Amino acid sequence: MRKRLFYVPYFLWIVLFVVIPLILIFMQSLTFDNGKSIFSNYQAFFSSGVYLKMTFNSFLFAFLITFFSLIISYPAAYFIANSKYDTFLILLIILPTWINLLLKAYAFIGIFSHDGSINYFLGLLGIAPQQLLFTNFSFIFVATYIEIPFMILPIYNSIKALDKTYIQASEDLGANKIQTFTKVVFPLTMNGVKTGIQTVFIPALSLFMLTRLIGGNRVITLGTAIEEHFLTTMNWSMGSTVGVILVFIMIAIILFTSKTKKNKVGVKNHE
Amino acid sequence: MNKLFSRIYLTILIILLYLPIFYLILFAFNKGNNMGVFQGFTLSHFQELFADKRLISIVINTFLIAILSSLFATIIGLGGALLIDSLKSKKAVNTYLSLNNILMVSPDVIIGSSFLILFTVLGFSLGFMSVLLSHIAFSIPIVVLMIIPRLKEMNRTMIDAAQDLGATNFQVFSKVTLPYLMPSILSGFFMAFTYSLDDFAVTFFVTGNGFETLSVEVYSRARQGVSLEINALSALIFIFSLIMIVIYYLLSVRSKKMIKNGKGRVV
Numbered sequence: 001m002r003k004r005l006f007y008v009p010y011f012l013w014i015v016l017f018v019v020i021p022l023i024l025i026f027m028q029s030l031t032f033d034n035g036k037s038i039f040s041n042y043q044a045f046f047s048s049g050v051y052l053k054m055t056f057n058s059f060l061f062a063f064l065i066t067f068f069s070l071i072i073s074y075p076a077a078y079f080i081a082n083s084k085y086d087t088f089l090i091l092l093i094i095l096p097t098w099i100n101l102l103l104k105a106y107a108f109i110g111i112f113s114h115d116g117s118i119n120y121f122l123g124l125l126g127i128a129p130q131q132l133l134f135t136n137f138s139f140i141f142v143a144t145y146i147e148i149p150f151m152i153l154p155i156y157n158s159i160k161a162l163d164k165t166y167i168q169a170s171e172d173l174g175a176n177k178i179q180t181f182t183k184v185v186f187p188l189t190m191n192g193v194k195t196g197i198q199t200v201f202i203p204a205l206s207l208f209m210l211t212r213l214i215g216g217n218r219v220i221t222l223g224t225a226i227e228e229h230f231l232t233t234m235n236w237s238m239g240s241t242v243g244v245i246l247v248f249i250m251i252a253i254i255l256f257t258s259k260t261k262k263n264k265v266g267v268k269n270h271e
Numbered sequence: 272m273n274k275l276f277s278r279i280y281l282t283i284l285i286i287l288l289y290l291p292i293f294y295l296i297l298f299a300f301n302k303g304n305n306m307g308v309f310q311g312f313t314l315s316h317f318q319e320l321f322a323d324k325r326l327i328s329i330v331i332n333t334f335l336i337a338i339l340s341s342l343f344a345t346i347i348g349l350g351g352a353l354l355i356d357s358l359k360s361k362k363a364v365n366t367y368l369s370l371n372n373i374l375m376v377s378p379d380v381i382i383g384s385s386f387l388i389l390f391t392v393l394g395f396s397l398g399f400m401s402v403l404l405s406h407i408a409f410s411i412p413i414v415v416l417m418i419i420p421r422l423k424e425m426n427r428t429m430i431d432a433a434q435d436l437g438a439t440n441f442q443v444f445s446k447v448t449l450p451y452l453m454p455s456i457l458s459g460f461f462m463a464f465t466y467s468l469d470d471f472a473v474t475f476f477v478t479g480n481g482f483e484t485l486s487v488e489v490y491s492r493a494r495q496g497v498s499l500e501i502n503a504l505s506a507l508i509f510i511f512s513l514i515m516i517v518i519y520y521l522l523s524v525r526s527k528k529m530i531k532n533g534k535g536r537v538v
Contacts, residue, residue, distance in 0.1 A: 003444075007350050007353065009350055014367075018370050021388065100471075106295065106505065108291060120307045203378065206380050243384055246381060
């Protein structure tokens with residue numbers, strides 16, 4: 001009986017902080033006004049060029065950030081997994097994730113700013129100071145920098161989990177290194193890549209702190225739109241609408257990148 | 272050849288990963304007042320920092336929130352792990368786990384804005400309590416996830432043995448289950464603690480005007496541009512993070528959880 005009592009706070013937490021907030025944000029996004037459609041916020045969202053353009057830009061930024069971190073991370077994860085010192089190297093890679101995100105963003109303000117280090121070196125070369133901070137480039141660069149460890153980790157885990165006999169089999173059957181990689185290693189580590197994409201893409205869509213500090217007010221993502229609606233323009237109902245749309249996009253990404261249980265090697269062998 | 276390439280690649284990557292952090296710390300000792308060129312060594316920014324009473328009270332607030340929230344989250348999360356463990360049907364377990372993980376996969380803006388609506392609907396004033404409750408709320412799921420695997424590995428005959436020897440339910444819990452779970456409870460507490468210290472976005476939404484944590488303060492100062500006092504603060508936070516990492520590493524040497532999970536994001 002006493003045991004049950006111990007379960008109560010957790011149950012209350014689920015109701016109060018998981019279920020109810022989701023219901024509330026959804027309710028807030030609806031319109032309860034006579035004469036107006038209950039979904040009028042959504043109609044406004046999908047018929048407004050501003051919102052659609054912002055959603056598109058947000059996707060484009062998230063896509064680029066995910067893409068760049070993937071092409072940098074895959075080789076890194078591969079090299080680390082094949083190294084003798086892999087545990088130590090992976091520890092080195094994940095250590096920076098324990099440093100507060102804000103401080104890393106702040107470091108880049110110093111590096112990119114008008115009187116920062118890069119402009120100082122450019123000055124030595126006789127080049128006039130460039131506007132580096134508050135550009136699309138700086139936002140993508142810093143976001144990629146921050147996301148790389150989160151991309152390396154799942155890929156590394158999936159390469160480590162790879163059964164080495166597959167590689168030997170492929171080599172025995174006469175495949176060269178490139179064929180072994182494209183037909184065996186890469187397909188078998190797809191789950192790690194998918195997890196990596198998932199862990200990077202969702203925050204990239206919704207980050208607002210980094211956008212503000214590094215991208216200035218030029219880069220607007222779904223995350224900054226929500227923050228602005230809630231805390232600046234106080235239009236909670238439209239902010240919630242963007243929030244609900246973000247939740248649905250997130251669910252779609254999770255479903256799209258969820259792990260496939262079937263072993264794909266069997267299929268590939270028939271080629 | 273291939274080995275050489277992989278070595279160069281990894282070396283450059285790791286240097287690039289650490290460069291901004293060390294750059295930040297180096298300039299904490301800069302005589303000048305921006306992060307452009309290093310003009311000589313000084314400790315004046317640290318002196319400024321220690322004389323800044325407002326900032327020190329913010330640091331104290333931040334730690335108070337972190338300790339209280341991780342304490343409550345650990346107790347509630349332990350209850351949750353035991354609850355999920357006691358369920359017989361697989362479907363119920365999966366339902367609870369999905370509900371548990373919602374706050375882990377939700378973007379911070381969603382958590383922050385929905386909590387803001389929640390507190391407003393409940394008529395709760397924004398400040399210390401709303402921040403504390405939010406931090407407890409978003410730390411609970413990670414505690415549950417840290418404890419469940421250990422519960423699964425537990426040898427149930429130990430409980431049977433204790434009961435056969437006449438232990439009451441409470442004695443079984445306090446003398447057998449709790450000591451066995453202790454390493455995972457400590458890891459959970461630790462993760463909750465770092466979650467709380469690191470959080471910016473959720474706090475930013477639910478903090479209102481009067482109350483600030485370190486992250487919110489650094490954000491509002493960084494928006495105004497570079498001030499080397501922040502660098503000095505970063506240097507201290509960096510050293511503190513290193514200490515935390517060592518503690519966590521010692522806690523998890525056996526389970527190697529850190530390698531598997533990295534910092535926090537479990538998707």
